[in-house]
Amino acid sequence: MELDLITLLGNKLGILFIFAFVLSRLKPFRSLVAKKNINLSDKILLSIVFGIFGIVGTYFSFEYYGGLINTRIIGVATGGLIGGPFVGLLSGVIAGVHRGLIKSGEFTGLACAVSTIFEGLMAGVMGVFIRNRNNKWVYAALTGTIAELMRKVSVLLISKPFEKALEFVSNVWLPMIIINSVGLALLFMIIENIFKEQEKMIAYQSNLTLKTVDKALPFLKNGLCSDNVKKVSEVIYEMTEFDIVRIMESGVLVAHTGFGIKDEIKEELTNIAYVTESGKPLVVDVYIDIKNEKKTPYTLLMLPLKENGKVIGILELYKKLSRSMSSVDLEIGNGLAKLFSTQLTLTKLENDSKLLEQSELKILQAQINPHFLFNSLTVIGSLCRIDVEKSRNLIIHLSDFYRRSLNLRKDMVDLQTEINHVKSYVYIEMARFEEKLKVIYDVPENLNCFLPPLTLQPIVENAIKHGILPKKNGGIVKVFGHKNSNVVNLEISDDGVGIDKNKLDDLLYGDLNTGDSVGFKNVDMRLKGIFGEEYGLQVFSEKDKGTTVSLSIPVAEE
Numbered sequence: 001m002e003l004d005l006i007t008l009l010g011n012k013l014g015i016l017f018i019f020a021f022v023l024s025r026l027k028p029f030r031s032l033v034a035k036k037n038i039n040l041s042d043k044i045l046l047s048i049v050f051g052i053f054g055i056v057g058t059y060f061s062f063e064y065y066g067g068l069i070n071t072r073i074i075g076v077a078t079g080g081l082i083g084g085p086f087v088g089l090l091s092g093v094i095a096g097v098h099r100g101l102i103k104s105g106e107f108t109g110l111a112c113a114v115s116t117i118f119e120g121l122m123a124g125v126m127g128v129f130i131r132n133r134n135n136k137w138v139y140a141a142l143t144g145t146i147a148e149l150m151r152k153v154s155v156l157l158i159s160k161p162f163e164k165a166l167e168f169v170s171n172v173w174l175p176m177i178i179i180n181s182v183g184l185a186l187l188f189m190i191i192e193n194i195f196k197e198q199e200k201m202i203a204y205q206s207n208l209t210l211k212t213v214d215k216a217l218p219f220l221k222n223g224l225c226s227d228n229v230k231k232v233s234e235v236i237y238e239m240t241e242f243d244i245v246r247i248m249e250s251g252v253l254v255a256h257t258g259f260g261i262k263d264e265i266k267e268e269l270t271n272i273a274y275v276t277e278s279g280k281p282l283v284v285d286v287y288i289d290i291k292n293e294k295k296t297p298y299t300l301l302m303l304p305l306k307e308n309g310k311v312i313g314i315l316e317l318y319k320k321l322s323r324s325m326s327s328v329d330l331e332i333g334n335g336l337a338k339l340f341s342t343q344l345t346l347t348k349l350e351n352d353s354k355l356l357e358q359s360e361l362k363i364l365q366a367q368i369n370p371h372f373l374f375n376s377l378t379v380i381g382s383l384c385r386i387d388v389e390k391s392r393n394l395i396i397h398l399s400d401f402y403r404r405s406l407n408l409r410k411d412m413v414d415l416q417t418e419i420n421h422v423k424s425y426v427y428i429e430m431a432r433f434e435e436k437l438k439v440i441y442d443v444p445e446n447l448n449c450f451l452p453p454l455t456l457q458p459i460v461e462n463a464i465k466h467g468i469l470p471k472k473n474g475g476i477v478k479v480f481g482h483k484n485s486n487v488v489n490l491e492i493s494d495d496g497v498g499i500d501k502n503k504l505d506d507l508l509y510g511d512l513n514t515g516d517s518v519g520f521k522n523v524d525m526r527l528k529g530i531f532g533e534e535y536g537l538q539v540f541s542e543k544d545k546g547t548t549v550s551l552s553i554p555v556a557e558e
Contacts, residue, residue, distance in 0.1 A: 038083065047087045050079025051094025054116070058099055065168050066107030067155070069176065072099065073119055073147045074183050080123025081130070081140060082191060088127065092120020108155050108168070115154035119147040140188035144181035148173065204328065209335035212239040216336075220343045224249040224305065224313045232340075233257040236317075240332060243298070244318035247305075248272070258318065275302045276311045281334060285321065297321035301330065303337035307344045315340065393427070412450040412530075415481070415488065415553070419443055422456050422479065429464055436474030437464060443481035449488040449553040452526045459492045459537075459549050462520065467496025467547055475546075486555050493548040499541040527551060 038046070053075025061070030076095050080088020100113030123143050130139040152169045159165040216235040219228035224247065233245040233255040244258030246265070251272055256265075265288055275282050282302040287295045298318045305313035317333050319325045419441070426439045439460075460477060468475040480491045524537045531554060541547040 043083055043087050044090070046079060046083045047090035047094065050075050050083075050087065050091040053078070054091060054095025055098045058095065058102070061105075063105050064172065066105065066164070067159075067168050067172070068099075068105030068108065068112070069172060071180055071183055072112075072116060073144060073151070073180050074187055076116060076120045077123035077140070077143050077147055077184055078187055078191060080120050080125075081127040081136070081143060081188065083124070084127050085121055085124030088120040088122070088124025089117065090120075092117040095120075107164070108159050111154040111158035111165075112151060114158065115151040118154075119150050122146060122150065136192060137185040137188050141181045141185040144184035145177050148177045148180055151176075206335070208239065209332050209339070212236055212332075212336060213339045215239065216340070217343050220340060221347055223344060223347055224254055230255045230257075236336065240317075241319070241329070242317045243320050244316075246316040246318075248314040248316065249312060251276075254313075271300075271302060272314065275304050275314055279304050279306065279309075279311050281337070283325065283330070286318075288318075299325040301325060301333045303333055304341075305337060305344060306341040307348050312344065413453045414556075415443070415447050415449050415451065416445060418451060418453065418456050419479070421453075422460050425457055426460065426464075426477075433469065433474065437468055438474070438476045440476060440478045443479060443490075444483075447481055447483055447488050448556045450556050451553050452523075452530060455523050455527070455551075456490070456492065458520065458523055463492055463494040463496065463547065463549070466499070467494040470497050483555065487552045488555055489550065489552050491548055491550045493546060495546040498543040498545055499539075499547055500543060504539060504541055527553075 054072045055075075057072035057075050058068065058070050061068045061072075063069075072095055076088065076091045079091035083091075096113040096116035099116055100109055102109070105112075126139060126143045126146075130136050133139065152173050155165050155169055156162065159168075212235060216232045219226075219231040219235070222228065229247055229249075233247050234257045236242065237245045237257040242258070244256070244265070246253060246257075247255040268284075268286075271282055271284060274280075281304070284300050284302070286298050286300045288298055297320070299321055301317040301319075303315040303317070304311045305315055315333070315337050317329070319329060423441070430437050430439065456479070460479065463477045468477060475495045477492065477494045480493070482489055520537065520539075528536045535552055535554075538550045539547065540550075
């Protein structure tokens, strides 16, 4: 008799699996099941789906000895294993209430209705337990076994008379455990396969998108207006299955790869306006009349290319309608557009940074006081008659100083080049002020680091102009450097009049475009912008005792 019951249940199980297979092919169901984190509405929808699954299992049953032999638990337990206790419990309530309301198998109706609810809750708890485990189908089979044992205990406790309940249970417990446990394991394999297919699709999309971007990004470094943008469309065309790839900038076509000649395809202005204004992708069906071909239907995917959140171009991806635009194509297109937009934004920021740095250098260059030139020429003129050699050296240093200051084309210079620039400036100042100024250099030549040009000279100038010269007897400026681990520490100190606290704050935190803080603040900003916040200027000053400005530069590996 047990073999007959297994055969009958097996036939019902086959019909149930046809239903499960059809359900698993439906895109909304696959998307719902494949979600890693599901919200309350998703859980309710899952509960309804698997509750109906349980009801189908009830209808695919047959009456035996006053009860129903069925596969209801497969749907309910699957819901619990996937969605957790809430989904398991609600699926059990839906399928259990239905079981209690039907007339067939009334002998076990109440017992099965009650047990179905608790079986669903148990499956939900089991789902939490096995969430990060492998071979979930084994636990699914175990869940089916426990659920069937719970149902049989419920029948023995609730169904009357007890003797009839005991006879019913003794005849059906083994076939139902075998069929429902095996069926639940097999069904769970189908559900798990949805996850695996989804993961494979995501991996494929990500891998293809990253490979395409890796090849295309070097050609986007100068933006959409560069001559290399054509290479971007060629890379996308070669790496993906799109039939035509086009790139627009401000409504003008800048790249075309694929079938046809670029001028033969005319985009709808309304479509371009929609993507540009909304910043959202658009999928439309279009007909293209290409030479030597009939009008061919295509699906067009239009994707916004953004720079700092503003749409500056459109990536157009065409695919023949006969080959259809798949969800994979849509995801790849969206991924490409987002990554390209990120690169365009980074390129814009990099260009803006370079322009800012150039403007900062212009500010420093403009800061070179013309009075310094006039005073230097006056000194040279007076020395021409009494010390020709010294006047000659002054002209050389003055020439060298202005050549370095006014022709700054490098982003970074080595430390010795910067020191030489300082020495040219100091030589001229010492000729003007003679014994009142003394400058000492203690910077080893083997200190290997690079720093922005015009970093040290403004600091030394400030030390001479505001520290030493106001002092009646003059003073000494020291330029000191040493290596400490992986940084070079530099100090410019003087024994001058010092700086009062209010002026010191203005020097570092005041308006960039006013007063003597221009040079200091500019140097501080450039050092922090290039090396990081910890590499700015530090100023220590005491009234009538002097000032020390220190900075650190990372050691250059080569």
